[in-house]
Amino acid sequence: MMLTLATLYIMNFFFATVESNVSIGLLRKTGRKPKPTGYGNRPRGVPFARGPFYATGETFACVDNSKSIPFSQVNDDYCDCPDGSDEPGTSACPNAKFHCLNRGFKAEDLPSNRVNDQICDCCDGSDEWDSAVECPDICNELGAKYREEIRQKTELAKQGFVKRTELVAAGQQLKIEKLEKLKALKKRWMK
Structure with missing residues (x-):
């Protein structure tokens, strides 16, 4: 089968278009820049506590110290470190965490x-920073709902504590009354 120059050009255009829109079978954002990360100086996907491992410099040492790579290879969508620490913001390493x-x-x-x-x-x-899906930021709504649930549980616990305190006081009073009756009965039997 002989391919013409026009056919090759069309195939090349098609594959280039698909390649620019698809990454490992998943659609990517086209023509949009990812949202700001909010991670400060840390690479995307790195928690604050692990930030010192990702101090920007010439090289990056894998967290397990197995090897060093250029810092430009952090979050490049290729798993260089055996522990997956060089890809905290991508899905390249199967054992990594985002x-x-x-x-x-x-x-x-x-x-x-x-x-x-x-x-x-x-x-x-933030986990869909390079996909075609636009995820709404619903953290404030979820946070408000969670804080309201915590407030309600706290209020219920306070009410339970007040009731418990009342019952303890009533129980102590009842114990005193019963001990007095017992004392009176013992006196009566001793006569």
Whole structure:
């Protein structure tokens, strides 16, 4: 089969278009820049406590100290470190974790295979930073609901404590009354 130059050009255009829109079978954002990370100087997906491991410099040492790589290879969607520490913000390493900041709610760590999988796992949508899905930031709403539930549970616990205190006082009074009756009965029997 002989391919013409026009056919090759069309095939090349088609594959280039598909390649620019698809990454490992998942649709990527086209023409949009990812949202700001909110992670400060840390790479995307790194929790605050692990920030010192990711101090920006010339090289990055894998957290397990197995090897060093250029810092430009952190979050490049290729797993260089055996422990997956060089890909905290992508799904490249199967054993890595992605940290959702979830400001306004509770931060959480996700398995890295949930990053850019077209499903909004983080309430702030930070896990879908390079997918075609637009995730709404619902952390404040979830946080408000969670804080209201905690407030209600706290109020219920306070009411329970007040009731318990009342019952303890009533029980102590009842004990005193019963001991006095017992004392009176013993006196009567001793006569």
